[in-house]
Amino acid sequence: MSNHIYKKIELVGSSPNSIEEAVQNAISKASQSLRNLRWFEILETRGQIEDGRIAHWQVTIKVGFTLED
Amino acid sequence: MSNHIYKKIELVGSSPNSIEEAVQNAISKASQSLRNLRWFEILETRGQIEDGRIAHWQVTIKVGFTLED
Amino acid sequence: MSNHIYKKIELVGSSPNSIEEAVQNAISKASQSLRNLRWFEILETRGQIEDGRIAHWQVTIKVGFTLED
Amino acid sequence: MSNHIYKKIELVGSSPNSIEEAVQNAISKASQSLRNLRWFEILETRGQIEDGRIAHWQVTIKVGFTLED
């Protein structure tokens, strides 16, 4: 992070398989409309249970991106 | 919350009457421009005092909504 | 709270109407199986939104009760 | 809040009826001895239970007031 201004937004990604995939899914969705995504931070990791099995990992992240000049 | 991606935004609603109404006012405002509002979380409850009476309840919330495909 | 031992459990109560009613609903449910409920503390206040209106208030509380001798 | 100095004090108000009334009760008491109360922030919401019913809401707040010149 150098001499720029960044904005951070909060997203919740989900995946049936892993925390990593849930984060990547949120970032992939955000990158459809935002350029210059630079970093993320995990805020919260939750999930839903069905029949004693983890059905969805739901990971809340903040994503930072450069505001362009 | 199933297999979707959500975004969360932070709002401050106000009401002269109650915490509940302040939250609803923020959600009503947000629903004018955003579809698919799904849930909220209260972050902070404050208010302003005039002549020893609560003049405004001011409630900060996060609101989650589905990012559409 | 005098010279007793207490246990605290965590509950989520819900209500379509108010935070206060959601807390009371959780306490009423707990008092069906636990005697000696003594106090509660609100941990988190959330809710679900349907069509731009608050559909359910969901309040997480801790409830303390006396462990009997 | 403009170019003033404020002091904040911590109070616990109670009410048999609601969170809002407990806050107002604390502010009413404080306004008997302090002028220039300006705002409050809720820190903690607790209550006492008697026979499975909420007997008292007890709300801890910080209250800010202007230190006069």
Added chain:
Amino acid sequence: MSNHIYKKIELVGSSPNSIEEAVQNAISKASQSLRNLRWFEILETRGQIEDGRIAHWQVTIKVGFTLED
């Protein structure tokens, strides 16, 4: 989460392999005695080290389940 009352309990699951497996192990154990497990939240992730290798992932979670009528 609709118009129900939920209880949340705190568990620590462990696994030699991954965070995800440690969470699933805790949920599998809990589902032996509790029906209606609905969601979990990760509170803390720790682990034990032996000879410079992670021997056990130990993940503390809260698990929410419906209190039946």
Added chain:
Amino acid sequence: MSNHIYKKIELVGSSPNSIEEAVQNAISKASQSLRNLRWFEILETRGQIEDGRIAHWQVTIKVGFTLED
């Protein structure tokens, strides 16, 4: 902590004499009904005052125990 599953419960112990005794009192009570208590963590230390003297130390702890196979 090895390859087991643990449950954590929250207790408040009290003692007129010391923090240590309040913790031990809570653990002694819990060990009447639960085997395999393994560790505790202090969450909060409070107390009641009578005539300018500490009448009771009240210590909130989490206690972890092994869920047996």
Added chain:
Amino acid sequence: MSNHIYKKIELVGSSPNSIEEAVQNAISKASQSLRNLRWFEILETRGQIEDGRIAHWQVTIKVGFTLED
């Protein structure tokens, strides 16, 4: 705590001997000018070291007392 209004103040007590004594010292000092002290909560425990020995325990507490009618 029943239907009263309370004020909470923050004090730091010290003692060369123990946490408990540091808390009692702060309460004894406060009770010289304030009646109706009711409860305290420990916020922070620190101390000073001289020559590798603990010279002073310094315990920050909040003390609650009844505002009289």
Added chain:
Amino acid sequence: MSNHIYKKIELVGSSPNSIEEAVQNAISKASQSLRNLRWFEILETRGQIEDGRIAHWQVTIKVGFTLED
């Protein structure tokens, strides 16, 4: 803050010189596209080091602005 609805966004401003300048830089950038900026809160202050000197102050803030009718 009166009877309005506000939105809060999170920004990271940077400056080689001071915390204050980093905050002002973030606000200046935001005010290019948003009217009615009203207040900010500092969340985190970090910076980058080059050759033992602070090269950039990086300050994360929340900025609140009025949602217009």
Added chain:
Amino acid sequence: MSNHIYKKIELVGSSPNSIEEAVQNAISKASQSLRNLRWFEILETRGQIEDGRIAHWQVTIKVGFTLED
């Protein structure tokens, strides 16, 4: 901090220029009525924005002072 009892109060100082000046302004005001101010801790840094410029820095501090014998 040696073998004394201290009290801590919470103040909000403001300045159009800097965080440091806002803190000093709060301390200068407090020292008009309190002797023996010893230390302060910054709790929160906020500010107000007018026309895209920081109009006031508002810094919340705790100030500790010796209670005299």
Added chain:
Amino acid sequence: MSNHIYKKIELVGSSPNSIEEAVQNAISKASQSLRNLRWFEILETRGQIEDGRIAHWQVTIKVGFTLED
């Protein structure tokens, strides 16, 4: 953890693949110079994004090790 004294240090490990691998990489590095590593706790999980993909997982941990006699 028995009757020993431990020291805890804070490390940031990174990996292009997973949270688990980032933690192991930090521990492997630390074990080159420190014997008796005993446990770790995850403090923060972040990462860097390049072209809409997670380029590096960066996990901050505390690692505890026995101070030898």
Added chain:
Amino acid sequence: MSNHIYKKIELVGSSPNSIEEAVQNAISKASQSLRNLRWFEILETRGQIEDGRIAHWQVTIKVGFTLED
């Protein structure tokens, strides 16, 4: 604390008897290799249970010491 630079390290001390002794044990160990220990802060108090009795108090502290010129 005057015009010096300090370093803070994190230690876990243990004792079968009391919190105070666990802290002193950690400080005594640290003072074997570090001069100029100045203050400590308690971060966490835990312990291990054997047969329903507290076997070890384990107290995590930060210790500050002067970096010499």
Added chain:
Amino acid sequence: MSNHIYKKIELVGSSPNSIEEAVQNAISKASQSLRNLRWFEILETRGQIEDGRIAHWQVTIKVGFTLED
């Protein structure tokens, strides 16, 4: 931050003049013995008061540096 391992240490810097200078003083001291300092984070800002004036700013920071191969 790319594919490296970092260590973070905690320092307290002081200055009679400003927060920025207190941070730089801590970093300058650390850079005498550590190469590769990369970033810092402010944890706490305190200070000492003499005769109603801020005598020293005392800023606690974490400093991250690369562990070399």
